[in-house]
Amino acid sequence: MPHPAWRLPLIGDVLRLDPQRPVQREVQFVRELGDVLEISIIGRKVVVVGGGDAAAEVFDESRFAKAVVPPVSNLRELAGDGLFTAFNSEPAWAQAHNVLMPAFSQASMRSYHDAMVECVDQLCDYWTDRAERGTVDVSSDMNRLTLEVIGRTGFGHSFDSFASDRNPFVESMTRALSFVSQTANDLPVIREILGWKALRQNPKDIALMKRTVDDVITARRSGQSPRQDDLLQRMLENPDPDTGELLSDQSIRNQVLTFLIAGHETTAGLLSFALHYLSLNPDMIERARAEIDEVIGAEGAPVRFEQIAKLRYVRRIIDETLRLWPSGPAFFRKTREATTLAGYPIGKSETILVVLLALHRDPKLWGDNAEDFDPDRFLPAAVRARPAHAYKPFGVGARACIGRQFALHEAVLTLAQILTRFDIAPVPGYELSVAELLTVRPENLRLQIRPRP
Numbered sequence: 001m002p003h004p005a006w007r008l009p010l011i012g013d014v015l016r017l018d019p020q021r022p023v024q025r026e027v028q029f030v031r032e033l034g035d036v037l038e039i040s041i042i043g044r045k046v047v048v049v050g051g052g053d054a055a056a057e058v059f060d061e062s063r064f065a066k067a068v069v070p071p072v073s074n075l076r077e078l079a080g081d082g083l084f085t086a087f088n089s090e091p092a093w094a095q096a097h098n099v100l101m102p103a104f105s106q107a108s109m110r111s112y113h114d115a116m117v118e119c120v121d122q123l124c125d126y127w128t129d130r131a132e133r134g135t136v137d138v139s140s141d142m143n144r145l146t147l148e149v150i151g152r153t154g155f156g157h158s159f160d161s162f163a164s165d166r167n168p169f170v171e172s173m174t175r176a177l178s179f180v181s182q183t184a185n186d187l188p189v190i191r192e193i194l195g196w197k198a199l200r201q202n203p204k205d206i207a208l209m210k211r212t213v214d215d216v217i218t219a220r221r222s223g224q225s226p227r228q229d230d231l232l233q234r235m236l237e238n239p240d241p242d243t244g245e246l247l248s249d250q251s252i253r254n255q256v257l258t259f260l261i262a263g264h265e266t267t268a269g270l271l272s273f274a275l276h277y278l279s280l281n282p283d284m285i286e287r288a289r290a291e292i293d294e295v296i297g298a299e300g301a302p303v304r305f306e307q308i309a310k311l312r313y314v315r316r317i318i319d320e321t322l323r324l325w326p327s328g329p330a331f332f333r334k335t336r337e338a339t340t341l342a343g344y345p346i347g348k349s350e351t352i353l354v355v356l357l358a359l360h361r362d363p364k365l366w367g368d369n370a371e372d373f374d375p376d377r378f379l380p381a382a383v384r385a386r387p388a389h390a391y392k393p394f395g396v397g398a399r400a401c402i403g404r405q406f407a408l409h410e411a412v413l414t415l416a417q418i419l420t421r422f423d424i425a426p427v428p429g430y431e432l433s434v435a436e437l438l439t440v441r442p443e444n445l446r447l448q449i450r451p452r453p
């Protein structure tokens with residue numbers, strides 16, 4: 001199998017990796033070496049899949065399954081056997097999946113809508129207050145929004161995201177995620193020497209996050225915070241239909257932390273990229289506004305739940321953004337048995353990294369203009385004409401994203417409200433550069449905003 005040049009004994013390809021932007025480097029490997037290649041990280045072999053038919057193979061659940069390996073497995077220190085980090089064989093996964101699936105049904109989404117609208121209104125008011133400064137920090141403000149949304153709808157908890165500039169929980173979470181993603185491929189000795197400060201800070205960050213979540217759970221259990229129809233209440237009250245058992249306190253804490261991690265940076269990154277592309281394409285803003293005016297009407301009318309699904313063009317903007325910059329730019333699979341992949345023999349339980357960032361731009365699947373932002377790629381006829389494996393921003397199989405509908409509803413609603421209330425324009429000279437922290441997000445993205453009359 002092809003591999004990057006200059007492989008060294010013992011450490012393998014480590015020096016060729018980019019700890020700051022690992023997935024963007026892997027895209028370069030795919031471009032240089034083809035759809036299937038192998039990297040070796042200190043004795044650990046990973047098969048990388050970045051396009052074509054190999055992706056279709058690897059999405060076949062009968063031959064491949066989710067793999068929980070570094071850096072994802074490093075998150076277990078924080079989220080234990082929560083939904084995202086559980087091993088396939090752990091009973092906690094099936095139990096939590098059964099309890100939580102109904103919380104992500106259409107009917108449940110309806111019950112989160114009003115809280116989402118309130119959070120987006122807070123964001124818009126926050127921006128209105130800052131409009132005279134001319135620009136806003138988009139990635140940071142989208143993080144405020146999405147954390148507030150998942151905190152409110154998931155656990156009835158406000159992080160007061162728009163009230164203060166310093167939120168200890170957010171600071172700890174950002175540091176903990178960056179620790180996980182940046183130390184994933186370090187040699188332990190290098191980590192000891194270069195990362196001693198982070199090594200000491202990390203347990204403190206994890207402890208603060210766990211304490212915050214335990215406080216939220218305790219307040220709800222003891223009746224100090226009101227009962228609500230949210231994810232937390234479901235976990236406290238609804239037994240697993242298969243086993244008849246309630247989730248343990250430990251599992252509930254793991255799930256809450258999981259949703260805060262998985263449901264926050266992801267949607268924030270998506271919204272930030274979408275606003276970046278819109279700011280460069282005023283014609284798309286006009287098309288979106290025409291649709292919003294038709295479906296929702298003049299500003300002032302509250303947005304209703306069922307209107308969101310009718311914003312087909314806004315949704316295509318979201319879909320296309322997730323094509324170019326899937327928030328989770330890569331995910332791991334493993335072989336169930338020894339098999340072949342694209343004709344190469346691979347053993348049982350070998351790790352495979354699916355690089356969505358490459359797959360979603362594969363010219364064989366998306367044409368020669370694959371790098372261009374064009375929401376009409378998601379017109380129904382165009383979608384039907386493409387193979388299903390061309391686009392998997394929410395993963396595949398049993399372990400695919402449980403929050404997909406939640407994220408899409410939140411994202412369409414937010415874009416619609418922002419476009420209704422603000423004119424947006426790029427800051428002259430801004431060149432997109434993309435930071436990776438398990439998820440991707442635009443670096444230092446600011447936009448000029450002006451409230452619309």
Ligand code: HEM
Pocket residue numbers: 066083084085097150258259262263264266267270322326327328331332392393394395396398399400401402403404406407
């Ligand atoms: C744009 C937004 C989002 C994207 C692109 C996204 C993407 C993904 C992907 C690719 C996976 C599969 C990872 C793997 O196979 O290892 C996943 C899993 C997961 N996501 Fe999301 N996600 C998003 C938003 C959300 C939200 C809003 C929530 C919660 C409210 C959420 C909760 C989860 C959970 C719990 C899992 C693990 C599911 C399981 O293994 O059973 N995600 N997500």
